[in-house]
Amino acid sequence: MSLIPLLLALSFFSFLLLDMAPGDPAEKKLAAQGIAVSREVIEAERIRMGLDRPFLLRYLSWLISALHGDLGISYKDSLPVAAKLVTGLKMTCRLAGFSLLLALMISVPVSILCAVRQGSVFDHIARIFSFAGNSIPNFLISILLMYLLCIRFKLFPVIAGDSLTGLFLPVISLAIPMAGRFIRQFRAEMISQLEMDYVTGIRARGVKEMAVLFSNVFRNCLGHMITVIGLSLGTLMGGSVVIETIFRWSGIGKLVMDSITARDYPTVQGFVLLMGTLYLLIGLVTDLIFVFLDPRVELKV
Amino acid sequence: MKTVVSVKLIKRRARIKAVIIGSLCILLILAAVLSDFLMPHDPNATSALLIRKPPSAMYPFGTDSFGRCVFSRVLAGAKTTIFATTFLVAVTFAIGTILGIISGYYGGITDSVIMRTTELFLAFPQMVVAIAVAGILGGGLSAALIALGVTAWTGYAKLARSHTLSIRNENYIAAARLAGLSGWQIILRHILPNILFPLITNALTQIGTTMIGISGLSFLGLGVIPPQAEWGSMISESRAYIQLAPWSVLYPAAATVLTIMLFNYLGDAVMELGAAERRS
Numbered sequence: 279m280s281l282i283p284l285l286l287a288l289s290f291f292s293f294l295l296l297d298m299a300p301g302d303p304a305e306k307k308l309a310a311q312g313i314a315v316s317r318e319v320i321e322a323e324r325i326r327m328g329l330d331r332p333f334l335l336r337y338l339s340w341l342i343s344a345l346h347g348d349l350g351i352s353y354k355d356s357l358p359v360a361a362k363l364v365t366g367l368k369m370t371c372r373l374a375g376f377s378l379l380l381a382l383m384i385s386v387p388v389s390i391l392c393a394v395r396q397g398s399v400f401d402h403i404a405r406i407f408s409f410a411g412n413s414i415p416n417f418l419i420s421i422l423l424m425y426l427l428c429i430r431f432k433l434f435p436v437i438a439g440d441s442l443t444g445l446f447l448p449v450i451s452l453a454i455p456m457a458g459r460f461i462r463q464f465r466a467e468m469i470s471q472l473e474m475d476y477v478t479g480i481r482a483r484g485v486k487e488m489a490v491l492f493s494n495v496f497r498n499c500l501g502h503m504i505t506v507i508g509l510s511l512g513t514l515m516g517g518s519v520v521i522e523t524i525f526r527w528s529g530i531g532k533l534v535m536d537s538i539t540a541r542d543y544p545t546v547q548g549f550v551l552l553m554g555t556l557y558l559l560i561g562l563v564t565d566l567i568f569v570f571l572d573p574r575v576e577l578k579v
Numbered sequence: 580m581k582t583v584v585s586v587k588l589i590k591r592r593a594r595i596k597a598v599i600i601g602s603l604c605i606l607l608i609l610a611a612v613l614s615d616f617l618m619p620h621d622p623n624a625t626s627a628l629l630i631r632k633p634p635s636a637m638y639p640f641g642t643d644s645f646g647r648c649v650f651s652r653v654l655a656g657a658k659t660t661i662f663a664t665t666f667l668v669a670v671t672f673a674i675g676t677i678l679g680i681i682s683g684y685y686g687g688i689t690d691s692v693i694m695r696t697t698e699l700f701l702a703f704p705q706m707v708v709a710i711a712v713a714g715i716l717g718g719g720l721s722a723a724l725i726a727l728g729v730t731a732w733t734g735y736a737k738l739a740r741s742h743t744l745s746i747r748n749e750n751y752i753a754a755a756r757l758a759g760l761s762g763w764q765i766i767l768r769h770i771l772p773n774i775l776f777p778l779i780t781n782a783l784t785q786i787g788t789t790m791i792g793i794s795g796l797s798f799l800g801l802g803v804i805p806p807q808a809e810w811g812s813m814i815s816e817s818r819a820y821i822q823l824a825p826w827s828v829l830y831p832a833a834a835t836v837l838t839i840m841l842f843n844y845l846g847d848a849v850m851e852l853g854a855a856e857r858r859s
Contacts (some may be wrong), residue, residue: 284702291703299715409847413840415791417798418832421814423829425821516706519796538714550711557704579596 284558289344289526292551293337296543303543304329310353310541349548352541359548366530367552370522373529374514376445377452378507384453385460391460395493404461411458416517420451420524448525452517456510465500471495501571508564515553586858591854597848604845607838610654611661620648622655623806632825641826643654643817645806649827653834659720661839664789667724667731672782675732679739680774681765684747693736701733709792713801723802725790731785739783742774760808780853784846787839794835810835 296303304323308315328336340350349359392401424447427433434443471477472495480490521529526532530549535547606652610617614717626646634641640649682693709726716722723814747770748754755765794811796802803809805816 284699286697288703295715297711297712300717345655371629412588413787413843414836415794415798415811415839417795417811418835421821422833423830425825429822438597442714512704513706515704516710516795519706519710523799534710534714538710538801543715545710550707553707554703557707558702561702579780 281558281562285555288554288558289341289551290337292547292554295547295550295558297333299541299543302329306541306543307353311356317449318506341563344551349551352537352542352545354537354542354545359544362533362545363530363548363552366528366533368528370529370531372519373452373522373527374511374518376449377456377514378511380449380453381456381460384457388457389461389464389468390491390496391495392465393472396469407498408461408465411455412462414455415452415526416455417520419454420447420521423447423451424524439452444525448527451473451521452514452526455517456494456514459507459510459513461508464499464503467499468480468495471498483486497571501542501568504564504571508560511560512557515557586855588702589858590852590855593848593852596669596844597852600841600848604841607657607841608661608665611657614654614658617653618648618654620651622647622651622808624648625836631820631827633824634776634826639826640830643813643827644824646821649813649830652808652813653830654812655853656810656831657834657838659803659807659809660790660793660835663724663793664786665721667728667793668785668789671728671732672735672778672785675735676718676771676778678732678741679736680743680770682736683740683743684762684766686769690740695731697736700730701737705730705731705793706795709796710799710801714798718801718804719728723796726796726801727789731789732783735778735781738777739774742777743770746773767833776853780846780849783842783849787843787846790839790842792834 299306302320302324304320304327305315307327308323310320311477313395324330328339343350347360349363350358352359352362388404391402395401427447428435428510434447477490477495481487514533519534521527522529522531523535530552534546534549537543537549584708586830587650588808600709613819624647626642629638629642630645631644632638632642638650640653643649643652678697679692682690705727709723712726712729713723716725752765752769755769793802793816794809797809797811798815800812800815803812805812813831814835817831819825
């Protein structure tokens with residue numbers, strides 16, 4: 279499906295979120311700001327927020343301002359939502375980027391070794407690790423790490439905040455389940471490539487095993503790997519909400535949880551719109567890379 | 580060098596493995612169903628005298644910071660988690676499968692409408708949508724289930740459609756059509772039974788993921804409402820006291836991990852079994 283209708287649907291869904299919340303938006307806004315509400319105050323606020331206009335008209339005007347980078351005003355502190363989200367996003371990108379890097383640094387060499395030495399002790403250990411990484415929720419990994427490294431062995435401060443040492447534990451907590459998933463998928467893809475006829479053909483021509491592995495097999499796996507990575511970024515976005523809340527990393531995930539607690543719905547709405555858009559764009563980019571890597575695939579936009 | 584193992588032996592091994600893991604899962608479900616009778620104490624009874632007591636004969640998993648029996652709460656949590664997961668997987672499986680089969684069997688405009696809708700929901704990051712929907716609906720287990728269900732049915736729909744497409748031009752379907760069976764009769768009698776196994780295998784692999792999702796939302800405070808026992812929310816409640824009462828975190832954590840591992844292993848075992856059956 280092409281990008282524009284998906285983006286429109288995403289924006290409509292995000293807009294709908296605000297109406298899904300139980301209660302009257304004007305009343306909720308005033309309640310979130312701690313203003314005592316009387317009927318007249320609510321009525322005045324309703325008109326000021328434009329709630330007396332029909333739904334579709336409100337959606338259109340919201341969409342037009344969203345396209346101009348204006349996602350409304352936070353109920354909590356009356357700051358523009360877009361600016362708050364961008365500040366959080368920068369912190370989250372730092373966290374997510376390092377986690378992705380660590381997960382790849384673990385999973386790529388491990389899965390290559392597993393595929394080459396299929397059935398060896400190393401392969402079994404790696405599969406157990408990958409299975410465990412798939413089965414342990416990331417909040418448990420982070421609590422366990424916190425308990426062992428911060429409380430038992432006192433290697434890290436419990437609340438390090440946004441410093442570089444503060445980055446260490448959340449990055450590991452996000453990277454472990456991701457590496458587990460990557461190893462499982464990369465290993466399977468490497469093995470299925472190794473079993474193909476062309477590998478036998480190249481080997482028969484006397485090409486060195488290392489060359490077969492890296493310039494043929496690994497290259498052919500790359501497209502699949504990029505797709506897996508792209509899809510896992512959606513899980514990473516959800517995971518970072520949990521991890522940032524636990525480690526008090528002031529990224530976009532902690533921002534959205536704070537906004538949910540404070541009933542600051544425009545920020546939640548902006549979060550969904552921003553994350554959804556990013557995810558769609560990531561999907562597009564991975565498709566483009568896939569086409570670039572494999573000329574047999576035709577691009578459909 | 581790889582040892583050569585006969586197909587028959589592989590099949591037998593896969594079958595034994597699936598049966599063992601399957602019975603363990605059934606045992607766990609049974610424990611959840613019978614949890615009301617297995618609990619030594621009321622899981623919600625608080626006591627000021629029993630705050631954060633270490634495990635003992637009376638309280639095998641100790642007590643939490645409200646003086647509640649952790650063992651009873653872990654059992655009550657099993658009921659919450661397993662029932663909620665089974666319910667969600669069953670409902671999304673049914674909806675997705677029906678839509679997928681209709682899409683694949685009828686084709687045409689029906690197919691495009693259903694598939695475009697599926698792709699739409701598939702295009703959004705699941706946990707982000709779940710957190711936002713659960714957060715805005717204001718918590719509670721039913722809100723969490725709706726939030727996770729919004730996107731969970733899409734996988735089943737895509738799979739059911741592709742399997743339906745692969746058999747819809749077979750002779751026996753054409754024969755059934757010539758015999759005058761209606762579309763619904765063909766779907767129920769001929770298509771569904773033939774594609775059910777891979778679909779159920781896929782549903783089994785989703786149980787673990789769904790449990791991770793539910794406990795994650797509960798951990799964030801977007802799942803069950805306290806004092807209802809659920810492993811994710813128990814861990815979240817007790818994590819501030821992990822130094823004083825590690826048992827109140829570690830036992831529900833162990834229960835979560837073991838259950839998810841068991842169900843993930845079941846999914847793998849059934850998938851292996853399917854692969855072995857296909858080979859012969």
